[in-house]
Amino acid sequence: MRRKAGAGFVVIAEHAVLVRFNTQKTKPMLSIQNLSKTYNVNGQCLVAVKPFSMDIVPGKVYCFLGPNGAGKTTTIKMLCGLVSPTTGTITYNGRDMIGGSWISRPKTGAVLEGARNINWRLTVLENINYFCGLHGLSGHKPRAEQYMRRLGLEEYKNTECRYLSRGNQQKVALACALTLDAEVLLLDEPTLGLDIEIARSIMEVVNHEKSKNRITIVTTHDTEFIELAADEIVLFKNGILKPIGTPQEIVAKHGNGDNRFSTAYLQLLRS
Amino acid sequence: MNAVTAGINIFKAEFISGLILTKRYWLNMAAGILNMFLFLVFIQLGIRSFGSGVSAEFMSVKMETLIIGFFSFSIIGVGMGSVTSRLSDNAATGILEQTMLSPMGVVPVLFFGALTQFVVALVLYLLLIPFSMLLCSHFFTVNILSLIFFSILLWLSSCGVGFALSALTLIYKKTQNFNNLIQFLILTLMVIPSYPFNVFSLSPVSPQVAILNKVIVYHQSVGYKWITYTILQSGAYFILGCAAFLVAEKYAKKKGILGQY
Secondary structure (H helix, E strand, O other): OOEEOOOOEEEOOOOOOEEEOOOOOOOOOEEEEEEEEEEEEOOEEEEEEEEEEEEEOOOOEEEEEOOOOOOHHHHHHHHHOOOOOOEEEEEEOOEEOOOOOOOOOOOEEEEOOOOOOOOOOOEHHHHHHHHHHHOOOOOOHHHHHHHHHHOOOHHHOOOEHHHOOHHHHHHHHHHHHHHOOOOEEEEEOOOOOOOHHHHHHHHHHHHHHHHHOOEEEEEOOOHHHHHHHOOEEEEEEOOEEEEEEOHHHHHHHHOOOOOOHHHHHHHHHHO | OOHHHHHHHHHHHHHHHHHHHHHHOHHHHHHHHHHHHHHHHHHHHHHHHHHHHOOHHHHHHHHHHHHHHHHHHHHHHHHHHHHHHHHHHHHHHOOHHHHHOOOOOHHHHHHHHHHHHHHHHHHHHHHHHHHHHHHOOOOOOOOHHHHHHHHHHHHHHHHHHHHHHHHHHHHHOOOHHHHHHHHHHHHHHHHOOOOOOOHHHHOOOHHHHHHHHHHHHOOOOOOHHHHHHHHHHHHHHHHHHHHHHHHHHHHHHHHOOOOOO
């Protein structure tokens, strides 16, 4: 079965094996093929993510969007290598990211959901140094200073993270991930529970990072974040993943005259 | 970046963060050192009190056995505990998943963290044992190089056991009581006669403790075959422990239970 599903997409099979046409003439760097995750819970199969394929190009911010339990975090964890997929492959520049050796894996920086990213006994600078060390990096100090400055963390750089607010702790996590100079940046709900000022500063940094030509994937429920930073929206619904275009395209198509992304998104979920 | 460079950088990161945290939580460190020291002093004072009716030669051997026994038990504790407690600590502070994102995985991170703790513990013991003996006016000669060499083997073997226990922690999450039970098994393994070679020689830490007793306490020499066997056995248990951990990690990733503590 083959039908046109919108600009740039073709649905190849009924079970949402989607192929994103690479219209950008950029060589795709991260290629996901037939990726799925099924859990066996008390003898029952629980499908977290149905098989999907897509290519992700660098220099754009991909936003994974969808209701709770739709499979966004599972997908992010599969991309990180923290959850093994049931089927499928993830390749980076043609090299296997799941089964390949550590040398072939791209440098991956991640801000995971919740307060699970930094050692709260260490200071901001010590955290950055520690995680860069774990990634085998040295000579990262100028980058660390740059990101601390950009995220407004300079005055806290010698403060133990346990004394920082939730928002500043999240900024530290982002500073650690960015200082790695990662080829792949994965952010799982980076603005969750943050006040508008801190959330916006995180958005601005993510937006600014587009020029670094890295793979950036963000899961979020924050519609302002999407409006400000997202280039491509990937909708998760009932374990099915579907690239649906840019925020502007979605507003134009589903907004019913309302310019707000939240209205268009709600309409899209209900449809 | 090659494996050696990455390994050195991970060791540096672990060592520096270990030093920072030791300095930051100095009270805990100071209490730990005092604990070690008082144990050593009270072992010697206790033996003096109990041993007043026995010959000097017998008392001396007994005291050396106890001191080296305590030292061996502590090194085993460092080897096992540093891996298991580090895993639980990383889970409690919430950075377990982040450490797993390091390019070489979590095993080198845990290994170098354990190595840091071993180096610190060894240096402390090498300072505290002579000092405690000086205080209690009790002396015996120790070949320091042999002590360090066989301690490394003992640590390597117990590190393997630590990785195997951590494998269980990855899957079953709360395993503190099980780990406490293992202490009794370790105490048993320390006293079972594993020299000369018999079936007990196959168990972890036993031949390493036996060789430490023979060489350090009784000043006897052991053959190259036995030393070679102990080196290989230590390496084998370390590799087996790491393999068990990697299998558990793979299982946890498959089940999606890696970070749930």
